[in-house]
Amino acid sequence: MRTMRGRFAPSPTGEIHLGNVWTALLAWLQVRALGGTMVLRVEDLDPARSRPAYIEGLIADMKWLGLDWDEGPDIGGRYAPYCQDKRRELYQAAIERLAAAGLVYPCYCTRAELAASAPHAGESERVYSGICRLRKPGDATQATRRPALRLAVPPGEICFTDLHAGFVSQNICQEVGDFVVRRSDGIHAYQLAVVVDDAAMNITHVLRGDDLLSSTPRQMLLYRLLGMEAPIFTHVPLLIDQEGHRLSKRQQALAIAALRSQGVKAEGIIGYLAWKSGLLEQYQPVKASELIDSFTVDKLPSGQIVIEHSLPLLS
Numbered sequence: 001m002r003t004m005r006g007r008f009a010p011s012p013t014g015e016i017h018l019g020n021v022w023t024a025l026l027a028w029l030q031v032r033a034l035g036g037t038m039v040l041r042v043e044d045l046d047p048a049r050s051r052p053a054y055i056e057g058l059i060a061d062m063k064w065l066g067l068d069w070d071e072g073p074d075i076g077g078r079y080a081p082y083c084q085d086k087r088r089e090l091y092q093a094a095i096e097r098l099a100a101a102g103l104v105y106p107c108y109c110t111r112a113e114l115a116a117s118a119p120h121a122g123e124s125e126r127v128y129s130g131i132c133r134l135r136k137p138g139d140a141t142q143a144t145r146r147p148a149l150r151l152a153v154p155p156g157e158i159c160f161t162d163l164h165a166g167f168v169s170q171n172i173c174q175e176v177g178d179f180v181v182r183r184s185d186g187i188h189a190y191q192l193a194v195v196v197d198d199a200a201m202n203i204t205h206v207l208r209g210d211d212l213l214s215s216t217p218r219q220m221l222l223y224r225l226l227g228m229e230a231p232i233f234t235h236v237p238l239l240i241d242q243e244g245h246r247l248s249k250r251q252q253a254l255a256i257a258a259l260r261s262q263g264v265k266a267e268g269i270i271g272y273l274a275w276k277s278g279l280l281e282q283y284q285p286v287k288a289s290e291l292i293d294s295f296t297v298d299k300l301p302s303g304q305i306v307i308e309h310s311l312p313l314l315s
Contacts, residue, residue, distance in 0.1 A: 003036065003037065003204070004034045004036030005031075005036055005037045005039060005202055005203050005204045005205070006027055006030055006036055006039065006203065006204070006207065007027070007038070007039035007041055007198070007201070007203050008024045008027050008039075008040055008069070009040075009041040009042070009043050009194070009197075010042065010043065011042075011043045011046075011049075011050065012042055012051055012052075012054035013046070013049040013051070013054065014255075015255040015257050016058045016062075016255065017247055017254045018239060018247055018254045018256075018269070018273070019209075019246065019247030019254075020058075021269065022209075022236075022239050022277075022305075023207065023208055023209050024062065024065075024067055025065075025270065025273050025274075025277075026300070027206075028067045028288065029279075030207050030234065030297065032295075033293070033295040034205075037070045038068070038069040038070050038071075039069060039070065039077070039079075039082070039201060040072030040082065041084070042073055042084065043084050043193070044084055044085045045084045045085065045193055047187075055083075057257060059072075059074055061256040061260075064256075064260065064266055065288065066270065066287055066289060079200060079202070084193055087193075087196075090196050090197075090200060091182075091193050091196055094192060094226055095149065095182055095192070097226060098151065098225060098226070102152070103225060104149045104151055105149070105152060106147035106150075107148045108132060108147050114128070127174070127176060127177045128176070132147075133152065146184045147184060149181050149182040150179060150181065151178055151221075151222070153172045153173050153179065153221065154173075154221075155171075156171070157169050157171050158217035158221050160216070160217070160220055160230070160233065162213070162233050163232060163234040164210075164234045164236055164297055164300060164302075165213055165235050168213065168216065172221060176218065179191060181222075191215060191222065194219060195222040195228065198231055199226070199228035204231050205231055206231045206233050206234070207233075207236060208234075208235060208236070209235065209236060209238050210236060211238060212235065216233055234297055237301060237302065237303055237305055238304055239276070239306075240305065240306055240307070241306070242306060242308070254307075266287075267285035267287055268285045270285075270286055271283060271284050272311065276305050276307070277305075278299045278300060278301055279291055279294060
């Protein structure tokens with residue numbers, strides 16, 4: 001049995017907010033409750049949106065909240081580097097392995113062509129038609145467009161058991177189609193990078209928001225095709241506002257830095273999130289370390305978590 005290793009992997013595209021800390025806290029508690037190793041990895045794949053200042057800010061906010069880590073960009077570790085921008089050679093090596101097995105092909109489709117190929121109007125995630133699988137070498141489009149790379153998805157179901165969501169099964173061919181593993185601008189896709197990193201860093205447990213649950217079968221497929229061992233997944237419900245929208249970095253009032261500036265204490269934020277997660281029967285300030293002994297995934301709610309307009313931690 002592998003030694004338990006978990007991680008929190010934020011994107012430095014803005015200040016972290018309550019929604020980010022929600023999953024960070026639960027992932028941290030899962031690791032600490034099992035006596036494992038906690039890893040902080042920065043997912044700064046997209047250079048156009050990532051900022052060094054946001055990396056510095058999230059590290060400061062996490063430390064202020066009492067959520068520490070054993071390996072990360074600021075302290076290093078045996079699996080360094082811990083920023084994706086410095087790990088691009090690993091992603092390219094994985095692409096080359098897939099290409100050598102005949103599992104990737106260039107895709108020259110424009111956004112308009114992709115929109116037109118969607119079989120069902122209004123779908124939140126379009127199914128790729130596979131048109132570029134059929135393009136012949138020397139096609140006129142190849143001279144004018146820089147291609148993305150897509151995985152040639154084999155037929156069949158991908159199944160796994162999530163510690164919170166339960167049994168999950170997806171036919172990727174029918175529900176997603178061949179998906180992108182490297183964008184046309186040369187940036188490696190999240191689906192590929194996260195698999196390569198979690199495998200290379202020997203991550204055994206991944207706890208994250210359930211907005212990523214539908215993409216997990218794609219990652220499980222990549223683990224299989226690359227001959228890598230997949231972690232155990234736990235997908236938890238998201239925090240949403242009163243209007244039903246998931247929290248985002250655009251909601252600056254809920255950023256940890258903004259709450260700190262209003263005099264909110266770290267124990268207040270941790271206590272509020274612990275109460276919302278079912279780890280406390282009522283709201284009260286508490287340190288993250290005080291929740292370790294009582295944490296189990298079974299206590300977590302099954303539905304989305306609505307936060308109040310007037311947070312009790314602000315009163």
